[in-house]
């Protein structure tokens with residue numbers, strides 16, 4: 001999965017953006033328009049005030065893709081003194097697209113580059129955790145076995161049983177009947193730790209689709225949550241055209257919460273996107289009273305899409321954690 005998505009030459013995300021949106025392979029909340037970024041900007045500004053309006057501070061976005069969310073957040077925040085907008089972007093072509101769109105932003109290949117210049121920070125990512133590589137595991141009725149990919153004699157990618165899954169990878173997962181397949185990530189803590197090290201306190205906010213562990217490994221979910229996306233069509237075979245299609249699996253938010261705590265944070269909220277954005281939108285909704293212009297109607301349509309349980313409001317969840325100024329790993 002890491003090679004199929006992130007190989008610098010042939011990975012799906014190694015192209016100069018274009019994966020997200022109408023002309024791409026899938027929509028995200030960012031594609032619904034600037035309202036998503038405007039509401040996140042309100043939430044971030046509220047945190048900045050609560051944190052005592054530090055003179056120097058940073059928004060650090062992961063998975064910024066073509067820079068649309070960053071542009072929307074920055075436009076909504078206006079002229080906030082002392083703010084640096086930084087983006088972690090390991091892929092050169094996406095980084096180039098972001099530099100062109102956001103000349104004032106600081107684009108780094110990894111959060112380690114910021115460790116020497118840590119700031120009070122608001123770290124965020126929309127649909128990033130689901131794009132972190134995961135392991136595919138299958139139960140044999142007694143335990144979990146790791147599934148890998150090899151080349152067949154006639155040069156096709158095929159699934160291969162790699163033997164028993166390492167105990168630490170599957171610790172805490174419930175026993176399941178033979179043939180039950182699912183996914184598990186062991187890279188959450190390594191992903192979060194350098195981000196936490198780049199902050200002198202602040203928040204992390206992750207928005208994504210997923211469930212708590214009980215639901216993720218529910219006995220009825222026998223084939224897991226692995227999906228591929230190509231031209232707005234979902235499928236389930238990641239070996240079909242690696243490098244040309246998106247590969248994703250839902251987020252185990254219990255595992256994400258544990259990793260946030262281990263990296264030094266305290267989980268403040270875990271709720272669906274509908275609730276979260278509705279709370280952030282309250283003052284804006286009051287300001288709209290009596291307005292019927294086309295721009296307002298357009299924003300309200302976006303708001304519906306982002307928050308209605310039948311659209312993105314219930315499928316997406318938000319997990320936010322607070323990090324103290326002297327973050328220590330637990």
Ligand SMILES: C[S@@+](CC[C@H](N)C(=O)[O-])C[C@H]1O[C@@H](n2cnc3c(N)ncnc32)[C@H](O)[C@@H]1O
Nearest residue numbers: 013020028030062063064065088126127128131
């Ligand atoms: C599904 S896209 C979401 C793009 C955008 N945030 C949106 O909501 O439209 C996932 C993005 O996460 C990026 N990504 C994956 N792993 C990353 C990592 N370790 N650091 C930074 N970005 C990462 C991918 O390159 C890709 O651009």
